[in-house]
Structure formats: structure tokens, C-alpha cells
Amino acid sequence: MGEALGGLKRSHFCGNLREEQIGESVTLMGWVQKSRNLGSIVFADLRDYTGIVQVVFDGDTDEAIFEKATKLRSEFCVAVVGAVRMRSSVNEHIPTGKIEVLASELKILSESDVPPIYVKDDDDVSDDLRLKYRTLDLRKPRSQSILRTRSRVYKLTRDFFDSEGFVEVETPMLNKPTPEGARDYLVPSRIHDGEFYALPQSPQLMKQLLMVAGFDRYIQIARCFRDEDLRFNRQPEFTQIDMELSFVEAEDVIEVNERYLKMLFKEVLGKDLAVPFDRMTYQEAMDRYGVDKPDVRFGMELKDVSDLVKDCGFKVFTSAVESGGSVRAIVVEGGADFYSRKKIDKLEAFVKDFKAKGLAWAKVKEDEIQSPILKFIGDETMDKILEKLEAKAGDLVLFVADKNATVYAALGNLRNHIADEMGMIPEDVIAPLWIVEFPLFEYDEEEGRYVAMHHPFTSPMDEDLDKLESDPGACRAKAYDIVINGDEMGGGSIRIHDSEIQSRMFKALGFTAEEAEEKFGFLIEAFRYGAPPHGGLAYGLDRLIMLLTGEKNMRHVIAFPKTQSASDLLTGAPVSLPEKQLEEVHIRVIEE
Numbered sequence: 001m002g003e004a005l006g007g008l009k010r011s012h013f014c015g016n017l018r019e020e021q022i023g024e025s026v027t028l029m030g031w032v033q034k035s036r037n038l039g040s041i042v043f044a045d046l047r048d049y050t051g052i053v054q055v056v057f058d059g060d061t062d063e064a065i066f067e068k069a070t071k072l073r074s075e076f077c078v079a080v081v082g083a084v085r086m087r088s089s090v091n092e093h094i095p096t097g098k099i100e101v102l103a104s105e106l107k108i109l110s111e112s113d114v115p116p117i118y119v120k121d122d123d124d125v126s127d128d129l130r131l132k133y134r135t136l137d138l139r140k141p142r143s144q145s146i147l148r149t150r151s152r153v154y155k156l157t158r159d160f161f162d163s164e165g166f167v168e169v170e171t172p173m174l175n176k177p178t179p180e181g182a183r184d185y186l187v188p189s190r191i192h193d194g195e196f197y198a199l200p201q202s203p204q205l206m207k208q209l210l211m212v213a214g215f216d217r218y219i220q221i222a223r224c225f226r227d228e229d230l231r232f233n234r235q236p237e238f239t240q241i242d243m244e245l246s247f248v249e250a251e252d253v254i255e256v257n258e259r260y261l262k263m264l265f266k267e268v269l270g271k272d273l274a275v276p277f278d279r280m281t282y283q284e285a286m287d288r289y290g291v292d293k294p295d296v297r298f299g300m301e302l303k304d305v306s307d308l309v310k311d312c313g314f315k316v317f318t319s320a321v322e323s324g325g326s327v328r329a330i331v332v333e334g335g336a337d338f339y340s341r342k343k344i345d346k347l348e349a350f351v352k353d354f355k356a357k358g359l360a361w362a363k364v365k366e367d368e369i370q371s372p373i374l375k376f377i378g379d380e381t382m383d384k385i386l387e388k389l390e391a392k393a394g395d396l397v398l399f400v401a402d403k404n405a406t407v408y409a410a411l412g413n414l415r416n417h418i419a420d421e422m423g424m425i426p427e428d429v430i431a432p433l434w435i436v437e438f439p440l441f442e443y444d445e446e447e448g449r450y451v452a453m454h455h456p457f458t459s460p461m462d463e464d465l466d467k468l469e470s471d472p473g474a475c476r477a478k479a480y481d482i483v484i485n486g487d488e489m490g491g492g493s494i495r496i497h498d499s500e501i502q503s504r505m506f507k508a509l510g511f512t513a514e515e516a517e518e519k520f521g522f523l524i525e526a527f528r529y530g531a532p533p534h535g536g537l538a539y540g541l542d543r544l545i546m547l548l549t550g551e552k553n554m555r556h557v558i559a560f561p562k563t564q565s566a567s568d569l570l571t572g573a574p575v576s577l578p579e580k581q582l583e584e585v586h587i588r589v590i591e592e
Contacts, residue, residue, distance in 0.1 A: 004106040005029075008079045016049020017096050022083040026101060028053065029079045029109070031139065033119065035072040037157035042069040046080060046101075048118075049144050054087065054100040055080050065106050075119065075136075081105035089434045121483040127555065131569040134560060146557050149268065153545060155219060156267055157241055166219040166243065171206035173199060173223070178519070182226040188585035199225035202538060204455060205523055207244040211534040212526045218244045220280070226568075231262050236566045241490070244536035250478055250494055253535050254434060257482065257490075261432060268548050271430055277481025277482075280438040290328075290412020292438070295486025298424045298432045300415050302328045302408075305399070306547065308384050310475065314376035316360070320401035326402040330415055331389050335396030336363040336370075337420060344396075350417055351400060356410035364391050373399075416486060424503055427550075427559035432484045437461070440475035441508070454479050456505055456520075458493040459535075465487045465501070472508045478535070489544055501529045 009029045030048035042057040057069035073079070082103040091097030117125045117133050121142040130137045137143055158168065177184045177198035184198035200206075203222050210218045219261065222242045245253060258275045266272045278296070285294050288301045306326045309317040317327045332339070339347070348359040362371035364386060374382055391397050400410045419425050440460050441450040450472050452458060459469060464475040478494035496502045502524065506516040517524065545557040555561040562568055582589065 003189070004109065005079060008081065008105075008107060010079075010300075013050040014048045014053040015096060017053050017084060017099055017101070019086075019098055022086060022099060024084050025081065025104075026084055027079065027081045028055070028101065030077070031112075031119070032072050032074055032076045032078060034074055035069075037070050042072070044069065044072050046078070047139075049148075051096060051141075052094055053096040054091075055082065055103050056100050057103050057106070061103055062105075065103065065405065068106050068108065069103070072108075073406045074116075075115050076099065077109040078094075079105075079107040079109055083399075083565055105199060124567045127553070128563070128569060131555065131563060133562065134570045138559065143556070146545065146551060147559060149549050150541075150557065152268065153264065153541070153548065156264055157221065157260075158219075160263055161219040161243065163218075164217065164256060165310050166217040167215055168219050169210060169215065171200070171203040171210075171220060171222065173201050175206075176522075178205075182228040184224045185227045188587055190585050193586045201226050202240060203242050204457065205520075207242060207536060208534065209455065209526055210524065211244055211532045213531070214246075216246045218242075218536075222538075228566050230562075230566055232564065233543075233546075235554060235558065236562055238542040238558075241539040241541050241544075242536070243492075243538070245533045245536060246532040248494075248533070248535055250436070250480055250535065253492060253494075253537055254480060257537055261482070264548075265430060269430075273430060273432060277432040277434055279434040279436055282435055282439065282476075283437070285435055286408050289411075290408040290415060292435055293481065293483045293486060293488045294412075294433070294435075295416060295419070295425070295431070296433055297426055297429050297485060298419050300307070300330050300332065300419060302411050302415070303389050304328050304387050305388060309377065312377040312381045315483075317377070317401050318401075320403075323403070325401065325403040326407055327399060328407050328411055329385070329389060329397050329399045329420075330411055332396040332398065332418055332422070334394050335418070335422070336365065336394050339396055347398065347414060347418070351410040351414055354409040354413055355406050356400050356402055359410075359414075360401070362386075362391075362397040362399075364393055364395045364397065366393045381572070401472045430484065432482065435483055436479070437476045438479040439473070440464070440477040440483070441472045443473065450508060451488060452505075452509060453477065454491065454493055455503070456509055457495045457523075459501070460494045460505075468501075468504050468508050473523070480537070482537070482539075484547060487543055487547065488540070489547065490537050490539035492535065493534070494535035497527065497531040497533050499524060499531075502527065502540050 008027050010029045014030050015184055017026065028046055030046045033045035033047045033052055036043045036086045040059060044055045045052050046055050057066050080101065080103050082101040085102055087098055087100045115136055117123060117129055117136055119136055119139045121140050149315050166442060171374055174187060174197040177186065177196060178201065182201055184201065187197040187199060189195045189197060202224050207218050214496045220242045222240045223237060224240055227236065227238050258277055262273045262275055263461045265273050285292050290302050304326055305328065306321045309327050310321040312318060320327055344361055351359050362369055362382065367394050369382055371382070389397060398414065400407045439453050441457065454477060459478045461476045461478055480493065481491040482489050496505060503516065542554050543558055546554060549557060551557050560570060
């Protein structure tokens with residue numbers, strides 16, 4: 001027994017030793033952070049997940065043990081026995097900085113090659129190297145802290161919802177492929193020749209079936225998969241806190257989740273969130289902030305100046321208004337001096353990424369207005385604009401003129417970009433906000449039809465039911481998103497539980513009765529046997545952990561993440577497979 005450990009048994013963790021242990025004999029195990037051989041004395045910083053403690057080998061150490069200590073290198077895995085004593089030179093930067101361990105025994109459990117990356121938080125290594133050597137990267141205190149916070153969130157979540165009467169149910173990973181939304185990850189069947197499963201994009205249909213089955217309240221920390229073109233802070237596999245409740249309205253779902261978030265932020269960050277949270281309709285969010293996940297920690301709201309410029313003679317502005325679009329502006333307080341002409345050109349390039357044709361600007365000075373559009377719109381119109389915008393000396397005004405969707409996207413994202421660039425965002429503020437009354441549909445230009453903004457099972461608002469067929473674009477949904485500090489943390493809705501309304505919804509989405517039956521027949525069938533009114537919500541757990549840990553990159557809050565191209569640099573996945581293995585699942589790869 002215990003041969004690998006040389007009969008030793010760990011008595012303490014490295015980072016937990018304090019002055020109270022002075023005089024005690026302790027057995028520690030961990031990794032050598034660094035070792036310093038000064039000839040007559042060897043210092044080694046020993047690290048485990050709790051922290052670092054200094055270990056000393058000197059003239060009082062057995063000669064064979066001392067010799068072994070001289071061979072210690074970074075990331076050697078070792079066991080040390082020794083006595084805790086006061087440290088002659090205190091290190092105020094670490095909790096164990098007042099003590100050290102005088103070693104009497106050393107066992108090298110395994111040696112280490114020279115690490116390709118440093119195991120320290122400020123190593124400034126590229127993300128690709130961090131992912132390739134992820135096991136070393138995960139030894140860093142910051143990485144350890146993030147994943148331990150994540151683990152704590154799991155427990156707090158399960159405890160809270162258990163106390164609220166929720167039951168945790170695991171839903172299938174091998175599902176029927178679903179239309180709408182992102183592309184599925186497909187899994188070929190070996191037994192059923194030429195047929196496929198899909199990995200779940202979410203447990204949406206299964207959790208609705210659980211409500212029909214009478215479970216009343218369901219919760220799951222669920223793994224989900226989407227085969228979509230990745231952007232920054234998106235992963236092909238991710239985790240949701242997924243829930244569904246029966247016999248509820250939107251207010252009930254919102255109320256329990258406000259209490260959950262209040263508990264979570266208090267337990268993890270020690271912050272008290274005031275409930276109820278603020279609410280804002282989707283349309284108000286778009287009009288004021290240009291995005292449906294506004295960061296309300298700072299101002300710089302969008303203002304519509306279409307009424308002032310519709311007849312101004314400046315074609316860029318007038319044509320936008322005439323074609324049903326708008327001209328909107330933001331006022332950057334203090335931006336006149338901060339943004340040079342060269343920097344404004346970069347802002348124009350930024351909005352063009354959101355399909356805006358350009359960016360007009362005006363600098364408000366004490367004694368003049370500087371603007372390339374002043375000669376087109378005239379002093380009188382400019383004065384009216386600045387009065388409406390309440391712009392003052394030192395401010396920079398930025399305009400976008402286009403169709404509304406483009407104006408919103410360009411200015412809304414520009415607002416966030418400028419606030420970040422100018423340091424306007426108070427980092428210590430938590431600002432939760434419910435966005436409600438989303439459109440039920442959005443028009444897909446490529447497909448030439450309406451698609452569900454959330455999913456096809458979201459219930460229309462009662463007062464908009466009569467518009468399902470006649471004016472689907474005007475229908476609002478019983479949907480709600482929880483937005484915190486400008487990030488969507490979760491979203492949900494009250495679901496359709498009435499078979500007739502669900503059929504009308506499918507029809508509005510362009511499905512024939514046969515197509516609806518083929519794709520969702522199992523759900524429609526279940527609804528025939530007494531479906532309760534129900535609704536739910538799902539959090540993006542990875543985004544929630546980012547917020548709770550202050551991390552800016554989603555990859556760093558996931559133990560083994562993928563790159564932006566959905567590759568795994570640690571294992572080399574995805575890989576090609578031998579022909580024999582492909583034949584077993586009835587697949588042949590055709591090289592173009």
C-alpha cells in the first residue's frame with residue numbers, strides 16, 4: 001500500500017499553513033514552482049491548488065536528501081516532510097509568507113521536462129499555446145480559481161432549485177435532428193443504415209415533454225452543441241442551466257430567477273442585487289441602445305434626429321428617412337478632444353462592419369462647430385440637432401443614416417466600443433435587466449419567409465394572437481431575456497401548450513401540416529393528452545461564469561475548450577478516420 005507515495009500521507013495543503021502550525025511536522029505534496037540552489041542551501045516553492053509555501057533544505061538536512069533537492073526543477077511533482085518554522089525574510093505577497101518548512105524528507109514522485117509555458121498567471125503566452133498545453137495552463141492559480149468557482153456555482157444552483165421543488169432530469173444526447181436555428185452536430189447510426197442522430201442544441205423539446213409528463217419543475221445543467229460559424233466567445237459545445245416550470249406565467253419564471261441570481265451573486269461575489277430587476281421592452285432597448293442586450297451602466301443613448309433632417313438637403317440623411325429608415329446619433333461626452341480625425345476614421349471603419357455606409361460627425365467647440373456635413377445641412381439645422389441632443393462644448397456627435405436595423409446595429413455596437421475605449425464603464429457595478437416583449441418572428445431575407453426569433457414553441461402575447469396569419473411581423477412573444485452588464489445571460493419564454501395555436505405557429509413559419517407532423521409529430525402527439533401551461537428559461541453557464549470571475553474570454557472558463565475554428569489543440573480533434581471505421585457507420589468520404 002502507498003508504494004507510489006513512499007508510505008507518506010499528506011497532512012496539510014501548501015497554501016493553508018500559517019503561524020499556528022509553527023513547530024509541527026507536516027507532509028506536503030505538490031509541484032515545484034521554482035527552485036533556487038545557493039550551494040549550501042536550497043529553496044523550493046511548493047505549490048498545490050491552495051497556494052505556495054517555501055520549503056528549505058540546508059545543513060540540517062540529511063546529505064542524501066539535500067543532494068536530491070539540488071536536482072529539483074520547475075514542475076517536478078514531489079512529497080516533502082518537514083517542520084514549520086518562522087521565515088527569516090517575510091514575503092507579504094503570499095498568505096504563507098511568514099513561515100517556511102524545513103525539510104527532513106523528500107520524495108520525487110515524478111520528474112518534469114522543461115515546461116513549454118510558465119505556470120504563472122502573468123506569463124503573457126498566446127491563447128493557442130495555452131490550449132495546446134492546457135494541462136499546464138490549468139495548474140495556474142487563476143485557472144484553478146475560475147474552475148473552482150464554476151464548481152461552486154454548480155452546487156449553489158442545484159441546492160437552490162432543489163429547495164424550490166425542481167427535479168433534475170438528464171435528457172438525451174442522441175436526438176432527432178431539428179430544423180430552424182443553428183446547424184446540428186450529426187451522429188451516424190451504425191445499426192440504422194444511412195440514418196443519423198443529432199447532438200442537442202438545447203433540451204427544449206424534451207423539457208417541454210417533461211412538463212406534459214407531470215414533473216412540474218425541471219432543472220438540468222446540460223451540455224449543448226451547435227455546429228455554427230464561430231465568433232469570439234462562442235464554443236461548439238457549451239453548458240446551459242436549463243429549467244422549465246408548469247402552471248406558470250412569465251412573472252412566475254422571472255420571480256424565481258431573480259431570487260436565484262440574488263442568491264448567486266451574494267454567495268459568490270458578496271454583492272446584494274436589488275429585486276425586482278429593471279425591465280425594458282425590446283423596442284425601447286433598440287430605440288435607446290441599438291441592441292437587445294444593452295449595457296445600462298453608462299449613458300450615451302441613441303437619439304432619433306430624423307424629424308430635424310428629413311428636409312435638410314443632405315441626400316445621405318434625406319434619402320434614409322424617405323426610404324423608411326432613420327438618422328440617429330450618439331453624443332460622446334468629452335469625445336471632441338479624445339477622438340482625432342484619424343481615430344474617427346477608425347470608428348467609421350468599425351460601423352461599416354455592421355453594414356453602415358458611413359459615419360457622419362460633429363465636434364462641439366467653445367466657439368465653433370467642426371463638421372464635414374455642416375456645409376450641407378446648415379448652421380440652423382445643426383443648432384437644432386445639438387439642442388435636441390443636449391450636446392455641449394467638448395462633445396463629439398456621431399450620426400448613422402440607413403434602414404433602422406443597420407442604424408441600430410451600427411450605433412449600438414459603436415456605443416459599446418467607445419465606452420470601452422474611453423474607460424466609461426464602471427467595472428464594480430452589476431446591472432441586471434429583463435428585456436421583454438420580443439418580436440415573435442423576424443424576416444429572413446435569404447429564405448424569403450418569417451422565422452421564429454427564439455424558437456417555434458414560444459407563445460404569442462394574447463393580444464397579438466389575431467395577427468398570427470394577417471400580420472406576423474407585428475406579433476410579440478411572451479419571451480424574456482436576462483441581460484447583465486451588456487451580455488445576454490439567459491433567455492426564455494412561456495411556451496405554446498395549445499395544439500391549435502401551435503399548428504397556426506407552424507403555418508406562419510411556412511410549414512405544411514405534413515412537414516410539421518414529420519418534424520415535430522412526437523410533440524404534437526404529446527400535446528393531445530393534456531399539456532399544462534408551461535414556460536422556462538436557460539442560462540448560458542459559461543457566460544455567467546465569465547461575469548462572476550471577471551474573465552473576458554470564454555475559453556478560459558471552460559476546462560478543455562475549442563479554438564475559434566472548433567479545433568481542439570490539446571487532443572488534435574477533429575481527425576480523419578480509417579476507412580474501415582467509416583464503413584461501420586455507412587459513411588464514405590469523397591475528396592473534392
